[in-house]
Amino acid sequence: MIRKQFLLNQNSYKKLVFLVLFNLTSFLFYGQVITGTVVDQSNETLIGASVVLKGTTIGTATDFDGNFTLDISKSQVRTLVVSFTGYKTKEVSIGNQKNFIVSLAEDVSTLGEVVVVAIGYGNKKITDLTGSIASVSTKDFQKAPVTNVEGLIANKLPGVQITPTSGKPGAGGSILIRGGSSLSATNDPLIVIDGVPVENSKSGPGILSQLNPNDIESFTVLKDASASAIYGSRASNGVVIITTKKGSSNKFDFSVSSNIRISSVIRKADVLSADQYREVVKQLGTSSTRLGNASTDWQDEIFQQAIAKEHNVSASGSVMSVLPYRASVGFLDQDGVLKTGNYKRVTALLNLSPKFFDDHLKVNVNLKGSFEGEREANEKAIRNATIFDPTQSVFMEDQTYGGYFQYVQFANNPGLAVTNPVSMLKQAKKINQSFRSIGNIQLDYKMHFLPDLHLNVNAGYDVSRSISRNAVDFNYFENDAAGGFIAYKNPDKEVKNLLFESYLFYSKELKSIKSKFDITAGYSFNDFLTTNFSYPSYFANGAINVNSYPPFPFDKPSNAIVSFYGRLNYTINEKYLLTASLRRDGSSRFSKENRWGNFPSVALAWKMK
Template identity: 45%
Template sequence: MKTMQKYLLLVLFLIPIGMFAQNQVKGTVTEKATGTPLPGASVVVKGTTNGTQTDFDGNYIINANTGDILVFSYVGFKTIELSVNTNVINVSLEDDLNKLDEVVVIGYGSTTVRDATGSVTAVTSEDFNQGNMVTAENLLNGRTAGVTVNTSGAPGSGSTIRIRGGASLSANNSPLIVIDGLPITNDTAGGSRSILASINPNDIESFSILKDASASAIYGSRASNGVIIITTKKGKSSLRVNYDVTTGYNTVADRIDVFSADEFRNQINQRQPLIANELGSANTDWQDEIFETQFSVNHSISASGSLFGAIPARLSVGYNRQPGTLKTSNFERATYSLALNPSLFDEHLRINLNANYSREDNRFAGAGNIGAALRFDPTQPVLDPSNPFGGFFQYIDGNGNRRANAPTNPVANLLQVRNFGNVDRFYGRAEFDYKLHFFPDMRAVVQLGYDKSNGEGTNITDPISINGFNANTGIGDPQQNNNSAFESIRENTQLNAYLVYNKEVGNLGLEITGGYDYQKFVRSDFGTNNLNAFNPTEPDNAEAIDVVLASFFGRANFDIANKYLLTLTYRRDGSSRFTDDFRWGNFPAAAFAWKINEEGFLKDSQTVSNLKLRLGWGITGQQDINAGSLVNAFQSTLGLSSNVAQYVFGVTPIVTALPNYRNPLLKWEETTQYNAGIDFGLFDQRLSGSIDVFRKESKDLLVNSPVADGANFSNSGAQNIGKLSSEGIELTVEGDVVRNDNFNWNLSFNTTFLNREIDQLPLGADINVGGRAGGTGGTIQVWREGENPSSFFVYKQLYDTAGEPIEGAFQDLDGNGIINASDRYIKGNADAFATMGLRSTNTYKNFDFSFTLRASLGNEVYNNVSSANAYYSLLNGNGFPSNVPTTVTTTNFINQNSQIINSDIYVEDGSFLKMDNINLGYTFNELANTEASLRVWTGVQNVFIISDYSGLDPEIPSGNGIDGAIYPRPRTFLLGANLSF
């Protein structure tokens, strides 16, 4: 009887369990626009912690009761809630146009725009600049407040990138660039155009730009100039193939004005009649002769899908050929990229693997020939078949030899010199992200990175151009040459490991990250000036340098009630560039954000969709000055004497070893930054933007500065001196002017107001900087306390009653009756007071139209082309007719001297408005009744420039504001197609 009672009680106990037993619900989550499965989408029973994620094919399985609400979400897509009334629920998620949910990659992790506490900007592939983008950084030029990108017209050339103006005087002012978690160095291998020239822009998914110290301090010693994080495209489980092709017709948009052949003859006959007999009968435009139109092409094909049905993968191949508009200049690049993104153990272990190989082939054209073409006699022909120096016109005497001090034919200089360089680069990374089975709130992450470049090249001058035709051999003497060869290696190895603890307790969300980072850079260079004897294992000269960085870092993120966000960051860095006493630096940061729109008085607002206040503070460092000198600066080292500083015993010169400069007190540059910002969104984010106010204070600046005689083994070397501050305001606004089913018009605008100032220099003394061409040595800029570091230091030009400049007449500013260096004053600087960017994007049904404008206001440019060349006396160049810029007619200056070349008449307003690109496209959808699509487009790059500057282009690639005959940026007419299936 008791046994029967026990069985009855057990049955009664199990009845309610059976009544509430859960069903197993399954299905697939896809992207509505393309039908592509979405791996990693979140599926959660609303109001519970019961949840899962979709697998590689977008499939999920979850236990849920009938009537439960399932919440389906994925970053960048609108969240959907569905009630459970069947065992199979398939969901298609729509793109979420709300950019608040965009993922922003930060150091050792990620966040969303909505939850970011620092000044962080995400630029995704949808926002990239369109056109013939050869190098990665040009994808974001003008797209982000506080970021400037100045690029030369040379094919594949690097850029001067500045975030908030930089934070140093003579140390590195470029931002740290991180590719898929691997920080790279700006030190390129010989033969390469730039550190980003080997990367295919089509492989890039997004940029994250960390601008203030609270965002970038996690990178510590290398983050004073901001951080740009490049994220490449990853593998996906669904099969997708994309093919992009772009062709371009590159032309030289403008030239520097010099006298035509007939105008030049008149000038010579009038002003230099003694050399009129040297004039020829030709009519040659030497700029036309050194420049040429070129066709460029860029191919990129990628395929993504599942390997073996389980491993999401992406493979891409790219080829770019970009001939320069300067004759013989050429850039070619082939890239190969593979990404594998498997996940194991029920999504507990996520693995990200990527491997990239590139081959960069360059032919470098001597940019000095641009200046030579301005000066060469336009009455002489390009070719002279009777000339023994290769059939080009050259000045020769009656014996067939070159005439002393004669200029050389710039076209011959280009065609008779073969300067080649090629670089093989491999870079890759492996990341293992493991969510602990026994402690799911904790993740362990290990990352391995490797980057190696092998560069080699030769610089060969045709012997006939040096020694002329030899009747015995038919060529010039090959033993008499100045040929050279080199081999260059850059190697970068990284290991980091960290733990991430993520937990929600009531209204408190907590994420704590802590770990260790090790990185080693190796630089090796070999070279010779004798090609026949070149042996990389026993070179004429060699240099090998290792730099090691070791770091401990931590970050804590607190989210209180989804309203108040606090981020605390700390990094301790050690560098082999400093002694034990100064090797380690500490870099803390803190940031606070308040989501005001989550407060009760705004939570249900139909007007304000986002309002967030951000406050940030942090300290970052700088240890990158000249790599070679700084590595050895604290060590006792010896250097071999040069061939002009040797002892001679009898007739034998003896090479001596001399002590090098040494400074064991060198330490980190340190920058403290303050930032306050407001993010806002109105009308369901139809209008959004941000305002940031910032201030940066740098101290212990790393500067190569003079030292007192006898105080060291050199008269100058690396020292920690001076203070520099920067402050500014950034504004970004984006809005949909029109948004409906057929027509959309989006405008985005950004502007930055910036001021930089030197606060302290050693003994308060000026330091002259900014080397310029012309005259004997000399500088045109000055570092002075209280002034901008790119300030122009000039004499004040005097004018007559008619407003014409008086040659050699300057204002005696100190009133001592003598015009000397004490009368130079500061007239403007190379920094723009304000920079602006505007992008307009229109779509009408299947048509799309876009353009990008940039403006720079208040920057000055020193016209070194005119200051070095625009004088009537220079029509006689060492007894040979030489052309000059036509700007000489505005000054009528006769002779150049050390004062005139520093006249403020050559400092001009460099403000400009540029249209960088304009594009029109049409998309054919559902080709052949499939998901395939084809977009065809056309456009123009470098469309126009509006400026009062008298020179070629006021946007100087180096950013220093000194225009010395730059390589002109081409105007490119484009035609392209994008096929996806």
């Protein structure tokens, strides 16, 4: 008897130890925050080094002391990828370690490379820059599939913060460069795509949502005043220059890619079960509404495993070795983790880059088009799912409210009740569609009589058209008294922005005094026209709401910007650098007395090595 009791206690002890170790391992595995420092071979800290979980977009960048902190609890990946420009990328296994010192070795294979980046109205070697400019290209992008182009550079650029705007399918992220500069106005940077500055037309999930990530060649971010002043008043929050892929005259390339990815809610709100809810009501002794006999997890009813399917086809090459081209088509169909949410995108791109007159004339034609279709799920259903009575079932026999259970005792004033979260998703439909096209033709002519002098002419457009439909069923609980409604706007908004720019660029090397310089002088004209349409609304049965007639069918806000700009870059002995720029902007938004503004900048740099 004593022997059996001893064995029983021994087995219980082993089980207890196992449970403690299991829970401790789970805590370490799923609740881990790691820290560390990234240094070079001389033990000097590296500022802005990228630290990313391998194959994911979860990552961060080192701070001014070379330190990083990363929450890895949302992924089962346990390998870090640490990278920094000019150094070899290093993979580090995490294991149970919480603090790391990662030493990166110089990549000698890149020491002789000349890296050229876009600086706005031209390109320049990165070693000759005075302003703060960061650039990443295809080889540096995130390797995991991303929905929007912002995801390509997540945690890749120091001083650039990308924050998701929402969890909706297709939603992009806001780009913040070196923190916010305004409390009330926008903090969005100026976006320039293949030489065309684009405005946020508020159609579609984001300003960059219309671009296909597979078409992007490089990102360049102008971060400080010296670098961005050439773009004037619109560059107060920095500039993001995006370049799409071009064709090559050397080879033909055909590519087909497809991927399917699944998303799910990893953590739900902790709420009472049906039995716990009944017990609480029993302890309190009363309830303002009658309890039901069901056991419903309302969060399970509104959330789903979301599937995203993406397909891309591209071809690049050259026609008879004289007309390099690249063409692509992409399709994305993404469901949301909140039921009924869906996002579809179709993109098309055609880039032509021929050269004429012994390469004296370079022509770039860039055409991009996109269609976006979005059904927005009612996100208020998430809150209702956490507070709705779990003892009630989703449906009921009474078809008064479409067969969904509702608190009918509040029918005369639905605002006093909590609406069935499933009905909020199924009986309300908000659909947005947008068509957008961005294109330009850019000519760069190197003068025959003076090869150091270039004339660049750029003409472009950015046009879009959006359609919206917002409707709720006549028997929707929240709108029962009003009989539902239909608000259909076709079109909802039309945007037409035009651009014309021309500048001269002259560069010269003066070997006798160990100097070289380049001068840019140009003119820019931007015309912006938006048409906002207004319509009456209808009841769900098709009858017009006579009280909804708008006072006018549309309005057409417009404005124009005229600019003159210049820039000087001067280098002495490959060591001392000077950059000076001036832009004078005139905007029709202001009165004639206050229409013009000057935006100067001067920067000095000294190469210490």
